[in-house]
Amino acid sequence: MDKIRWGILSTGKIAHALAKTFNEMADAELVAVASRSQASADSFGAQYNIPNRYGSYEAMMADKDVDAVYIATPNSLHYENMLMCIEAGKHMLCEKSFTLNAQQAQLCVDRARANKLFLMEAMWTRFIPATVQARQWVQEGLLGELKQVRAEFCVNLPYNPEGRVYNPELGGGALLDVGVYPVSFAVHWLGIPDDIYSFAFLGETGVDEYESIMFGYEKGAIAQLAAGVRFRGTQEAVVIGDKGYVRFHANFHHSSRLTLKQVDMPEREVDIPYGNGYRYEVEEVHRCIKAGKLESDIMPLDETIAIMELMDTLRAEWGVEYPNE
Numbered sequence: 001m002d003k004i005r006w007g008i009l010s011t012g013k014i015a016h017a018l019a020k021t022f023n024e025m026a027d028a029e030l031v032a033v034a035s036r037s038q039a040s041a042d043s044f045g046a047q048y049n050i051p052n053r054y055g056s057y058e059a060m061m062a063d064k065d066v067d068a069v070y071i072a073t074p075n076s077l078h079y080e081n082m083l084m085c086i087e088a089g090k091h092m093l094c095e096k097s098f099t100l101n102a103q104q105a106q107l108c109v110d111r112a113r114a115n116k117l118f119l120m121e122a123m124w125t126r127f128i129p130a131t132v133q134a135r136q137w138v139q140e141g142l143l144g145e146l147k148q149v150r151a152e153f154c155v156n157l158p159y160n161p162e163g164r165v166y167n168p169e170l171g172g173g174a175l176l177d178v179g180v181y182p183v184s185f186a187v188h189w190l191g192i193p194d195d196i197y198s199f200a201f202l203g204e205t206g207v208d209e210y211e212s213i214m215f216g217y218e219k220g221a222i223a224q225l226a227a228g229v230r231f232r233g234t235q236e237a238v239v240i241g242d243k244g245y246v247r248f249h250a251n252f253h254h255s256s257r258l259t260l261k262q263v264d265m266p267e268r269e270v271d272i273p274y275g276n277g278y279r280y281e282v283e284e285v286h287r288c289i290k291a292g293k294l295e296s297d298i299m300p301l302d303e304t305i306a307i308m309e310l311m312d313t314l315r316a317e318w319g320v321e322y323p324n325e
Helices: 013-024 038-048 057-061 075-088 102-114 129-139 174-190 277-290 301-318
Strands: 004-009 028-034 052-054 068-071 091-094 119-121 146-154 195-202 208-216 222-228 237-241 244-248 257-262 268-271
Touching: 004 013, 004 057, 004 277, 013 028, 013 038, 013 277, 028 038, 028 057, 038 052, 052 057, 057 075, 068 075, 075 091, 075 102, 091 277, 102 119, 102 301, 119 277, 119 301, 129 237, 129 244, 129 257, 146 174, 174 208, 174 222, 174 237, 174 301, 195 301, 208 301
Parallel strands: 004 028, 004 068, 028 052, 068 091, 091 119, 146 222
Antiparallel strands: 146 237, 195 208, 208 222, 237 244, 244 257, 257 268
């Protein structure tokens, strides 16, 4: 398979970024886009020279030229969109948060596996050069045994009770929108925690607007995490071991600078070009599909489900429920 032919579900902000990415990749071909209106699909398709333009998501599923689908719809639609793609025999890369809850995630994973279709959560942080470098340092033992992870993702997003971020009917809230980044980051380095402690502030619409989370591990490690959509924070992260630490500078989810500090050695600052985060995750999908793999070793499906289970536990503690989950 020389080229993987892609279709995009949705014409929102993320869809624009993906269209640009696909058009820049030699082994990707963007052949279709689907929107809830034909006018939107036509406008988007004309902008990115996409030949097949559909006024419904269902219509694109019948396109036999589409090998894989990028699901760029709101959180509340991911579940039904994945099931639709599975029924149509399409490989999938789905935006985070993967689904609204772990039960939905498990069902999608089970059906994708049963139908021998590739599926991955679009968590680009796992694939950016800064994370790849930090992972290499950890594997080389430069940090020793990992003891602590700190990560913060707080942004100030305009308040719109009907919009994606604040509307419970769209799976809104800080946790599923930005909190999934530090949660997934902690799990990547330390694994699934044994204990969870947290506090969240719920806004007028009933969704979480900011939160502080701590994970505890029987082996002695801890993770300190924060997320929010009402104020901006540092967005930095640090992974700490008993022999040193690595700091991800501003915007850890697409960091371009690391600081490595080992015991009894001076700090070493490394600039690592970030490039295009979408490209790295799409490259992983291509690598896996061409190798006949149904999931990624770096963002495995069982880990995606476990992360959804953690977020279910957190939301239950806070009393955050979605009407359509």
